[in-house]
Amino acid sequence: MTSLNFEAIFQSKIDDEVKIEPKDWMPDAYRKTLIRQISQHAHSEIVGMLPEGNWITRAPSLRRKLILLAKVQDEAGHGLYLYSAAETLGADRDDLVQQLLTGKAKYSSIFNYPTLNWADIGAIGWLVDGAAITNQVMLTRTSYGPYARAMVRICKEESFHQRQGYELMMAMAFGSPEQKSMAQDALNRWWWPALMMFGPHDAESTHSDQALKWKIKRKSNDELRQNFVDVTVPQAEYLGLTVPDPDLCWNEERGRYDFGKINWDEFWNVVKGNGPCNRQRIQARTKAYEDGAWVREAAMAHAEKKEQRRMQPEAASKAA
Amino acid sequence: MIKYLLQLADNALILGHRLGEWCGHAPEMELDIALTNIALDLTGQARSLYQRVAELEGLGKDEDDYAYLRDAWEFRNALLVEQPNGDFAHTLFRQFVFDAYNYHLHQALTHSKDEWLAGFAAKSLKEITYHLRFSSEWMLRLGDGTELSNAKLKAAIEDLWGYSGELATPNDVEKELAQQGIIPDLNLLKPAIEAKMSEVFVAANVGVAAGMFMHIGGKDGRHSEHLGFILSEMQFLQRAYPGLEW
Numbered sequence: 001m002t003s004l005n006f007e008a009i010f011q012s013k014i015d016d017e018v019k020i021e022p023k024d025w026m027p028d029a030y031r032k033t034l035i036r037q038i039s040q041h042a043h044s045e046i047v048g049m050l051p052e053g054n055w056i057t058r059a060p061s062l063r064r065k066l067i068l069l070a071k072v073q074d075e076a077g078h079g080l081y082l083y084s085a086a087e088t089l090g091a092d093r094d095d096l097v098q099q100l101l102t103g104k105a106k107y108s109s110i111f112n113y114p115t116l117n118w119a120d121i122g123a124i125g126w127l128v129d130g131a132a133i134t135n136q137v138m139l140t141r142t143s144y145g146p147y148a149r150a151m152v153r154i155c156k157e158e159s160f161h162q163r164q165g166y167e168l169m170m171a172m173a174f175g176s177p178e179q180k181s182m183a184q185d186a187l188n189r190w191w192w193p194a195l196m197m198f199g200p201h202d203a204e205s206t207h208s209d210q211a212l213k214w215k216i217k218r219k220s221n222d223e224l225r226q227n228f229v230d231v232t233v234p235q236a237e238y239l240g241l242t243v244p245d246p247d248l249c250w251n252e253e254r255g256r257y258d259f260g261k262i263n264w265d266e267f268w269n270v271v272k273g274n275g276p277c278n279r280q281r282i283q284a285r286t287k288a289y290e291d292g293a294w295v296r297e298a299a300m301a302h303a304e305k306k307e308q309r310r311m312q313p314e315a316a317s318k319a320a
Numbered sequence: 321m322i323k324y325l326l327q328l329a330d331n332a333l334i335l336g337h338r339l340g341e342w343c344g345h346a347p348e349m350e351l352d353i354a355l356t357n358i359a360l361d362l363t364g365q366a367r368s369l370y371q372r373v374a375e376l377e378g379l380g381k382d383e384d385d386y387a388y389l390r391d392a393w394e395f396r397n398a399l400l401v402e403q404p405n406g407d408f409a410h411t412l413f414r415q416f417v418f419d420a421y422n423y424h425l426h427q428a429l430t431h432s433k434d435e436w437l438a439g440f441a442a443k444s445l446k447e448i449t450y451h452l453r454f455s456s457e458w459m460l461r462l463g464d465g466t467e468l469s470n471a472k473l474k475a476a477i478e479d480l481w482g483y484s485g486e487l488a489t490p491n492d493v494e495k496e497l498a499q500q501g502i503i504p505d506l507n508l509l510k511p512a513i514e515a516k517m518s519e520v521f522v523a524a525n526v527g528v529a530a531g532m533f534m535h536i537g538g539k540d541g542r543h544s545e546h547l548g549f550i551l552s553e554m555q556f557l558q559r560a561y562p563g564l565e566w
């Protein structure tokens with residue numbers, strides 16, 4: 001068969017909604033795109049542990065502390081499944097992590113913003129996990145099998161996080177005046193970065209067309225962003241909080257919200273490394289990686305020695 | 321009894337807090353998940369114990385009043401659990417010492433004359449059994465792994481050994497409850513704890529200098545300098561904005 005035939009079979013599987021599995025033939029570019037996207041997603045989960053982890057030791061009640069610990073732990077689990085999904089495409093977890101630490105690979109820019117008051121933990125669950133779900137629900141039907149299956153589990157947990165985040169926002173917004181102002185401050189700072197999570201406008205998005213054709217992605221950035229705004233604005237109203245967008249208004253004709261212009265200069269600035277915490281996030285991950293090297297080496301050396309002792313029980317007992 | 325339950329609760333709370341400091345910074349993702357798991361278990365145990373204290377005291381307090389509104393001298397955790405995380409060897413060795421004690425303690429507490437405590441112990445024992453398995457396995461990995469990891473583990477033992485004796489050295493509260501058959505006599509528990517520790521030490525190819533001085537006092541509210549900083553961080557919101565629901 002010529003590669004043209006392979007490609008035709010591949011595309012027809014995609015068109016028929018048959019999942020592509022690790023051993024199936026796939027175009028190189030499809031494989032590369034997936035590795036890039038899945039590993040970026042994995043990196044985002046892992047870096048995303050940092051802004052929320054920042055409040056674990058200051059969680060104001062035992063119940064909240066347990067919820068937050070469990071949430072950040074879930075994100076570590078998401079990172080693990082996603083790295084495993086990337087490994088089914090022939091990538092190596094350690095290489096991927098290297099790419100993150102050297103700045104070669106990107107992660108979601110949202111995690112380059114700081115968590116400054118306790119309501120940020122609610123706002124992240126509500127808005128960031130919320131935007132992530134809006135983005136990712138379509139990935140449960142993405143064409144690559146292992147990725148789709150990982151996303152089913154991840155989305156379930158993300159929607160749990162989203163509800164817990166909103167519940168925290170309710171406690172704050174309906175609490176004391178100070179608590180309400182923390183909630184408003186958090187919304188002010190997280191709203192626009194959350195809208196930026198959907199990426200550039202469709203017209204400027206470089207990867208979108210091919211990704212749609214391959215059904216890696218199934219809806220456009222702008223479509224998803226609009227869905228998110230439509231769902232989230234009434235939730236903010238219920239909390240009695242003000243969305244920091246003077247141009248936000250209901251468009252009767254469209255049956256959707258119109259909203260203001262996103263500051264793309266800020267977006268690109270953060271992508272390029274100039275967000276408030278880009279440097280600190282990568283430094284924290286690098287420190288964990290470097291400080292942990294001797295621990296990983298010890299575990300490996302122990303496993304090897306154990307295997308050797310198992311293979312040559314006499315030699316080991318003689319040596320002892 | 322209340323003082324004793326606070327001892328148990330404070331140990332779990334403070335050690336869980338320390339482990340939570342690792343979250344996002346552990347040597348590998350699997351360890352991040354495992355350490356957070358233990359933090360979750362311990363914090364959950366602390367919660368049940370504070371709830372029980374609140375019930376027994378009947379002063380209308382809730383679990384958070386005990387965690388967030390007491391000062392350092394009212395905390396009854398052992399000195400060991402408030403020691404800083406240090407490198408992974410320090411965290412791990414601290415955990416192993418605590419788990420070895422905690423496992424044997426809870427096993428014995430399942431026979432407590434106090435029905436609530438026996439039930440609590442039975443429930444927690446499942447979690448603690450896993451903790452001990454985790455920390456014992458990692459003691460082996462570090463001790464047997466590389467020259468460097470063995471040296472780091474030895475350094476951690478050297479630093480922390482002086483805090484390893486307090487847990488199983490009975491204070492007055494524990495002596496009295498032991499007489500009433502509510503908790504085990506710690507002196508009788510010691511051999512089993514020490515046997516477990518030396519079994520793991522031998523396998524991990526590490527040793528302990530005999531006759532090192534043992535610090536005590538945490539269980540009676542005399543702490544190291546570290547606890548004040550833990551509390552100032554942990555209690556910040558409750559202290560800055562008193563009386564609110566979070």
Ligand SMILES: [Fe+2]
Binds near residue numbers: 045078132158
């Ligand atoms: Fe995510």
Ligand SMILES: [Fe+2]
Binds near residue numbers: 075158
């Ligand atoms: Fe996640």
Ligand SMILES: [Fe+2]
Binds near residue numbers: 161
């Ligand atoms: Fe999440």
